[in-house]
Amino acid sequence: MSNGSASALLGPADVRRLAAELDVRPTKKLGQNFMHDPNTVRRIVASAQLDPDDVVLEIGPGLGSLTLALLPAARSVLAVEIDPVLAERLPRTAAERAPDLAGRLRVLLADAMRVTADQLRADGPEPTALVANLPYNIAVPVVLHLLAELPSLAKGLVLVQSEVADRMAAGPGSKVYGVPSVKLAWYAAARRAGPVPRAVFWPVPNVDSALVSFTRRPEPSTVERATMFALVDAAFSQRRKTLRAALAGWAGSAAQAGELLRSAGVDPGARGEQLSVTDFARIAEASVSG
Structure with missing residues (x-):
């Protein structure tokens, strides 16, 4: 639903200024690494292959780097954030940097591991696409939980630790094929969609990152x-x-x-x-x- 409007994306100085304003220090416990490179964020949104009618679910939007790039590309964005300080600031960031598009954003203060379909549907249309820089310590369980909760979720592109991306996209016979591979395959066809360099994050993580793309398909059985x-x-x-x-x-x-x-x-x-x-x-x- 691009209507000529655009967001002013966050660069490194913007990310640090916002973090300082909110007295936010990225924590390992929440798996927080904030993206601050507009080109990378644009590439992620382009790779997600969103339709103008898509309702995007973003998990852990943080300071809003990816959120701002998603707003022009979709009908609306539902951002689920566990940190109340970040959740409260995000709508204001959208209003400041993308005033024409800020109405497309909904923010839900919730834990993505426990959020329910009812909560996600409460104030708007059902999400159709998951696009997120996921906290690395909960990436696989969050994706599986959301696919189970939301049959409407037809596709996704998630940024995860590189080794996790390998496991999520692996096929039978691969050394890294295992529980995450099979459980994700129950819902969707998954593939690795390219690496993301460490330098685009603050703080710089000590692991490599990669994108995983998935497309929902019919479940292979009616068994429970x-x-x-x-x-x-x-x-x-x-x-x-x-x-x-x-x-x-x-x-x-x-x-x-x-x-x-x-x-x-x-x-x-x-x-x-x-x-x-x-x-x-x-x-x-x-x-x-x-």
């Missing part, structure tokens, strides 16, 4: 998600073991696990990292139908 996810947790709890052994506790015994696997068409001697999300779904289905 909780059943499926318990199976996935069990399969990867002892990576070096065969599925017959790793799933013994989950299935009741190694013999029962072997029977379930065979009835699902899966080799009991295989390991979890060899199975696709649809393979896991077949095992979960066999467990409930048997």
